[in-house]
Amino acid sequence: MLNIHNLHVAINDTPILKGLTLAINAGEVHAIMGPNGAGKSTLSYALAGRDGYDVTEGSVTYNGHNLLAMKPHERATTGIFLGFQYPVEIPGVSNVNFLRTAMNAMRKRRGEAELSGGEFLKLVKTKSAALGMDYEMLKRPVNVGFSGGEKKRNEMVQMAMINPTLAILDETDSGLDIDALRVVAQGINALRAPDKAILLITHYQRLLDYVVPDYIHVLADGRIVKTGDKSLAHELERDGYAGIAA
Amino acid sequence: MNAVPTKRNELWRYSDLQAVAAVWPLPAPEHIIVPAGGEFSRAIVQDAADNEVAIQTIDLVIGKDARAVFDILNYGGSFGRIAIRAVLHENAHFRLNTVQLGRARQTLEIVCTIIHAELGATSRQTVRTVLTDKATGTYLGKIQVMKAAQKTDASQSSKALLLSRLATVNTKPELEIHADDVKCAHGATVGELDKNALFYLQTRGLDEAEAKSLLTRAFVMSVIDDVQDSVVRDNMIAHTDMWLDKVAL
Ligand SMILES: Nc1ncnc2c1ncn2[C@@H]1O[C@H](COP(=O)(O)OP(=O)(O)O)[C@@H](O)[C@H]1O
Ligand SMILES: [Mg+2]
Numbered sequence: 159m160l161n162i163h164n165l166h167v168a169i170n171d172t173p174i175l176k177g178l179t180l181a182i183n184a185g186e187v188h189a190i191m192g193p194n195g196a197g198k199s200t201l202s203y204a205l206a207g208r209d210g211y212d213v214t215e216g217s218v219t220y221n222g223h224n225l226l227a228m229k230p231h232e233r234a235t236t237g238i239f240l241g242f243q244y245p246v247e248i249p250g251v252s253n254v255n256f257l258r259t260a261m262n263a264m265r266k267r268r269g270e271a272e273l274s275g276g277e278f279l280k281l282v283k284t285k286s287a288a289l290g291m292d293y294e295m296l297k298r299p300v301n302v303g304f305s306g307g308e309k310k311r312n313e314m315v316q317m318a319m320i321n322p323t324l325a326i327l328d329e330t331d332s333g334l335d336i337d338a339l340r341v342v343a344q345g346i347n348a349l350r351a352p353d354k355a356i357l358l359i360t361h362y363q364r365l366l367d368y369v370v371p372d373y374i375h376v377l378a379d380g381r382i383v384k385t386g387d388k389s390l391a392h393e394l395e396r397d398g399y400a401g402i403a404a
Numbered sequence: 405m406n407a408v409p410t411k412r413n414e415l416w417r418y419s420d421l422q423a424v425a426a427v428w429p430l431p432a433p434e435h436i437i438v439p440a441g442g443e444f445s446r447a448i449v450q451d452a453a454d455n456e457v458a459i460q461t462i463d464l465v466i467g468k469d470a471r472a473v474f475d476i477l478n479y480g481g482s483f484g485r486i487a488i489r490a491v492l493h494e495n496a497h498f499r500l501n502t503v504q505l506g507r508a509r510q511t512l513e514i515v516c517t518i519i520h521a522e523l524g525a526t527s528r529q530t531v532r533t534v535l536t537d538k539a540t541g542t543y544l545g546k547i548q549v550m551k552a553a554q555k556t557d558a559s560q561s562s563k564a565l566l567l568s569r570l571a572t573v574n575t576k577p578e579l580e581i582h583a584d585d586v587k588c589a590h591g592a593t594v595g596e597l598d599k600n601a602l603f604y605l606q607t608r609g610l611d612e613a614e615a616k617s618l619l620t621r622a623f624v625m626s627v628i629d630d631v632q633d634s635v636v637r638d639n640m641i642a643h644t645d646m647w648l649d650k651v652a653l
Contacts, residue, residue, distance in 0.1 A: 206603075206607050207606075208603055209599075209603070229606070229611070229612070230603065230606035230607055231606045231607075231609050231610055231611045231612070231614075231615075233607075234606070234607055234608060234609040235609050239607075240607045242604065242607075245604070246598075246600045246601050246603075246604040247601075248598075248601050248604070248605075248619070248622070249622065249626075250619075250622030250623065250625055250626055251618060251619070251622045256605070256608070256618070257608075259610065259614075259618060260605070260608040260609045260610055261609070263609050263610050263611070263614055264609035267609075316608065320608070320609070
């Protein structure tokens with residue numbers, strides 16, 4: 159599904175990713191772990207197409223298409239979802255208006271029928287209830303005044319609504335108490351399917367107790383330095399990144 | 405009639421003076437008197453054709469305990485100017501909600517002079533200006549508090565959103581206070597669309613233009629939401645949406 163080959167990304171001419179290679183197949187859950195500053199968020203932004211994240215070398219294909227040639231909204235429309243490490247506040251735009259506008263914009267571009275007000279409302283009420291997000295909160299401006307945990311839950315509501323094919327989740331677990339972590343994990347597990355894939359970016363192994371990945375990669379200094387199965391998380395927990403990356 | 409104004413006249417400093425000269429002399433101002441205890445409201449949607457010069461001048465007197473509310477959308481014409489001069493008597497209230505939407509080479513301006521003449525009057529002015537292309541948008545807000553006008557409570561808030569680096573915004577609050585027990589607050593900001601928010605929206609499937617339009621609409625809605633009359637409010641929203649569809653964001 160996703161094929162990243164020898165990816166080099168620079169920010170303001172400073173190289174951050176330095177030859178990252180990773181292949182993700184449909185049905186798989188991959189976790190990327192690594193110390194702060196390793197380039198994890200840089201990878202997620204580069205995959206989502208953020209301005210200022212310059213790909214200087216390498217390639218990324220998504221279902222055979224050159225992902226790097228696509229604009230951010232085209233990447234979203236083709237099924238890629240980025241869960242933000244720091245979800246953005248948008249004063250004056252309600253969550254429901256935002257979500258409905260976004261979903262219908264993508265549906266229109268894919269040649270699908272737009273969701274009616276009623277259909278949308280039914281769906282958003284079901285999905286938000288499943289994720290323990292009060293529907294009343296969704297009438298408020300996007301993420302404004304939300305706690306860290308509420309913002310992450312809100313990312314999960316958006317993901318559940320959009321139902322992407324590839325979810326890239328950047329530290330969706332950070333800043334969550336254990337109850338919220340369980341809810342978020344539930345949301346992620348609900349997305350698991352043979353035709354979908356998930357890339358979990360995380361700093362701690364905690365989340366991986368709830369969402370068990372097929373592969374774990376260690377990212378250090380802009381490269382994947384080690385790949386293993388779920389037991390690698392516990393190794394990392396015990397020995398720290400320093401031993402692995404050395 | 406007096407002479408065509410020049411740049412040296414503060415109230416015309418940023419105007420399109422060529423346009424002004426073409427329509428000079430101006431018709432006499434519209435006089436509005438709100439009697440003591442009265443209520444007055446006026447909605448203005450200035451949507452003149454692209455090449456027109458649209459200048460409106462209003463002289464307003466708000467009597468004791470009376471209220472006047474102006475809801476304004478200023479977005480038409482090559483030069484669109486709305487000038488209001490209001491004298492507030494005891495405990496009078498004046499409210500101004502204004503949106504200006506400028507594009508191409510338009511010059512738009514709101515010139516508001518509020519005279520707090522007597523005790524305890526309040527005035528609230530909110531102006532939101534969105535400019536793209538090479539448009540110019542101006543808000544001149546002068547507040548004069550006379551000696552007798554103790555307990556005056558006056559506020560002005562002006563925010564401008566620049567969608568183009570070639571657009572120009574002029575904001576000038578001016579206070580002239582002769583009483584000592586008064587509250588006068590003013591705030592003015594000029595900004596661009598939040599890049600983080602734009603990217604966030606794009607990762608959720610809106611293209612760049614759609615994302616800009618959604619954020620711009622939200623900026624303007626902060627004023628329109630305050631408009632009490634729902635018919636006026638819906639009309640302002642409809643015009644704003646027409647404008648957003650027309651400009652290339
Ligand atoms: N906007 C930026 N400008 C310059 N350097 C940046 C910027 N964003 C991130 N970096 C640098 O890139 C490196 C990787 O950052 P990031 O991808 O956020 O790491 P991680 O998510 O793994 O903690 C860090 O050294 C960070 O300082
Ligand atoms: Mg990060």
